[in-house]
Amino acid sequence: MTTIQEIDPTAFTQQWEEWSTTHARVLADPHGFLAITGLHWLDPQPTRFEDAPGAWSTSDEGVVVDLDEGEQLTLDGVTITGRHSFGVIAERASIYPATGDAVIEVAKRGGHDIIRPRHPENALRTAFTGTPAYRPDPKWAVTGHYLPFETPRPTTVGAAVEGLQHVYDSPGQIEFQLDGAVHRLTAFNGREPGSLLVLFTDATSGVTTYAANRSLAVAAPDDEGTVLLDFNRAANLPCAYTDLATCPLPPAENRLPVAIEAGQKIPLERLAD
Known part of the structure; x- marks a missing residue:
């Protein structure tokens, strides 16, 4: 030593x-933490958020998004439309479906399912020095x-x-x-x-x-x-x-x-x- x-x-x-x-x-990556625009806690009631497409909910079977006509996400090169289940997410795990130049982090933290949209144009990121x-x-x-x-x-x-x-x-x-x-x-x-x-x-x-x-x-x-x-x-x-x-x-x-x-x-x- x-x-x-x-x-x-x-x-x-x-x-x-x-x-x-x-x-x-790493911090200022286009989809890093400075790009986060919202921390949304999910529950069984499908809910829309202004910084993410679709209505989001969670249950014992995992996180679900309901996308209206004209809305879509992309995950691992596959286009997602309509109703999609992300399944049960492990603690501290995250999935990152994309929408335009943004990604929607789907995650579990402290036993709670959340989404955290990450938009590169977020002011906190663009002003970071x-x-x-x-x-x-x-x-x-x-x-x-x-x-x-x-x-x-x-x-x-x-x-x-x-x-x-x-x-x-x-x-x-x-x-x-x-x-x-x-x-x-x-x-x-x-x-x-x-x-x-x-x-x-x-x-x-x-x-x-x-x-x-x-x-x-x-x-x-x-x-x-x-x-x-x-x-x-x-x-x-x-x-x-x-x-x-x-x-x-x-x-x-x-x-x-x-x-x-x-x-x-x-x-x-x-x-x-």
């Missing part, structure tokens, strides 16, 4: 800038130790949407030292096999960084359980930019009492509120 003394500051900054550019590009951040500093690249649980522990956390809850399996915790104090963070599974994801707040939250949460991707532990917590890459979740996201909140034990003056700051969009 690389130590602070072994880090090349120039390469470190360049790699961070590449990470930051990639993060911004990037996210403020602390300058990268190798001192915030901290070595930690992964402490796996014998079996994954279901962990219930709150959400950016009031009253909603998410349940994730936590494979273990990460222990690390900062300014002489020992801290432990509950980790969730990351995107890559073996990798981890940490949700946290700290003493900067609500001051210079987004109040509700930040996330940190952690590469898979090595054979000795060593991991690198590079807080310079602490990233905002979509809820930092839009109220139309259902992002999870950190577990209580992940609310750090220290100030992590690294990573992304409060988005300009929130400062303008």
Whole structure:
């Protein structure tokens, strides 16, 4: 595992800038989170929404859309007309049928079926210029130790949407030292096999960084359980930019009492509120 003394500051900054550019590009994708125009909760009553074609409903058999004559969606190259069932959608899964230059995300979050239309011309996306951040500093690249649980522990956390809850399996915790104090963070599974994801707040939250949460991707532990917590890459979740996201909140034990003056700051969009 690389130590602070072994880090090349120039390469470190360049790699961070590449990470930051990639993060911004994903966020501002034509069908990314900044393109969302509505968060619509479905129920058994077919309902129309101004930013999506059709009347949408849900039941034990899954999500259904009823499209009028002249309305259509496209999914996997197949044109959908009339009445169409998307079936039962798994928790945290999404389907993206297209309509014109937009897509209609059909998803389940916190046990509830939703649709979230994504329109590239949404003002939040077209006005996006990037996210403020602390300058990268190798001192915030901290070595930690992964402490796996014998079996994954279901962990219930709150959400950016009031009253909603998410349940994730936590494979273990990460222990690390900062300014002489020992801290432990509950980790969730990351995107890559073996990798981890940490949700946290700290003493900067609500001051210079987004109040509700930040996330940190952690590469898979090595054979000795060593991991690198590079807080310079602490990233905002979509809820930092839009109220139309259902992002999870950190577990209580992940609310750090220290100030992590690294990573992304409060988005300009929130400062303008």
